Every structure is written in structure tokens, then in C-alpha cells.
Amino acid sequence: MSRLDIFIDRMVSQRACLDWAIAETATMPGPVFELGLGNGRTYHHLREKVAGRQILVFERAVASHPDSTPPDADLILGDVRDTLPATLARLGATASLVHADLGGHNLEKNDAFAQLISPLVEPLLAPGGLMVSSDRMYFDRLEELPLPPGAVPGRCFIYRA
Numbered sequence: 250m251s252r253l254d255i256f257i258d259r260m261v262s263q264r265a266c267l268d269w270a271i272a273e274t275a276t277m278p279g280p281v282f283e284l285g286l287g288n289g290r291t292y293h294h295l296r297e298k299v300a301g302r303q304i305l306v307f308e309r310a311v312a313s314h315p316d317s318t319p320p321d322a323d324l325i326l327g328d329v330r331d332t333l334p335a336t337l338a339r340l341g342a343t344a345s346l347v348h349a350d351l352g353g354h355n356l357e358k359n360d361a362f363a364q365l366i367s368p369l370v371e372p373l374l375a376p377g378g379l380m381v382s383s384d385r386m387y388f389d390r391l392e393e394l395p396l397p398p399g400a401v402p403g404r405c406f407i408y409r410a
């Protein structure tokens with residue numbers, strides 16, 4: 250498989266999983282968390298598709314497309330290792346949907362980081378809330394769900410609280 254194939258599979262899977270998870274949690278009132286703004290493509294997708302829920306964006310250094318930059322009030326600036334516990338203290342277990350795309354090109358580093366932040370993400374989800382992640386997560390209590398049609402196994406993961 251070429252890097253292009255892998256990239257395309259990741260993008261297609263992100264969209265399929267996000268669309269499915271947005272619909273699945275549509276009646277939940279709690280906020281949506283976007284972990285890793287990057288260029289802002291998935292944030293822009295969430296903004297287009299999520300109705301009636303606040304989208305809070307966690308990012309250490311904003312470098313997004315101007316069309317895909319959240320308002321200051323929705324931006325939680327800093328390292329997620331600090332901002333996730335601070336958000337738990339402020340909001341409790343209220344998130345209806347968490348999307349994480351925090352990784353880079355180094356798969357071993359991505360996996361180590363996913364292990365590190367799994368216990369920080371787990372308590373943020375409201376009962377029934379979903380997490381969509383580009384990396385396999387290491388949760389104690391969340392259940393891994395089958396992927397929706399169109400998603401490629403290993404390129405995206407979905408978990409339910």
C-alpha cells in the first residue's frame with residue numbers, strides 16, 4: 250500500500266466514522282470535543298454537520314485554515330495532557346462526542362500517546378457518548394464498536410461510554 254492509499258483510507262474512514270457518530274449522538278445535549286485542530290478540516294466538517302451542540306477544540310498551537318479556525322470562546326489552547334484534566338474539572342462527564350486526531354507520522358509515538366491520554370479522555374464522556382479516534386485507544390470501560398460502512402479497519406476506531 251502506498252502512503253497515498255493509506256492517507257485516502259484515513260480520510261474516508263474519518264468522514265464515515267464522524268458522520269455515523271454525529272447522527273448516533275444527535276439527541277445528546279453535551280458538547281463535542283475536537284482534539285487536534287491541525288488544518289481544521291475535520292473541525293470544519295463537524296461545524297457543518299453538528300447542530301445545536303457546542304464544539305470545543307483542543308490544540309496546542311493554532312495553524313488552521315482561516316475558514317476552519319474556531320472562535321476564541323470554543324478554543325482550549327494548550328497541551329491536552331493539561332487541558333483534558335482541567336476540562337474534566339470544569340465540565341465533568343458531559344461530552345456527547347470526542348474526536349481525536351492528534352498523531353503524526355511516527356506510529357509508535359502515536360500509540361504511546363494514545364495510551365497516555367486514554368485515561369484522560371475516558372471520564373469526559375457522558376453515558377452513551379462516543380469517541381472517534383485515528384489511533385487505537387486503551388480504555389478500561391468504553392466498548393469498541395464495529396465500524397460503519399465505508400470505514401477501513403485500522404484507520405479509525407469508535408468507542409462508546
Ligand code: SAM
Binds near residue numbers: 287288292307353
Ligand atoms: N484533524 C485535523 C484536520 O482535519 O485538519 C488534523 C489534526 S493534526 C493531524 C494533529 C494536531 O494535533 C496538530 O495540530 C497538533 O498541534 C495537535 N496536537 C498534537 N499533540 C497535541 C497535544 N499534546 N496537545 C494539543 N494538541 C496537540
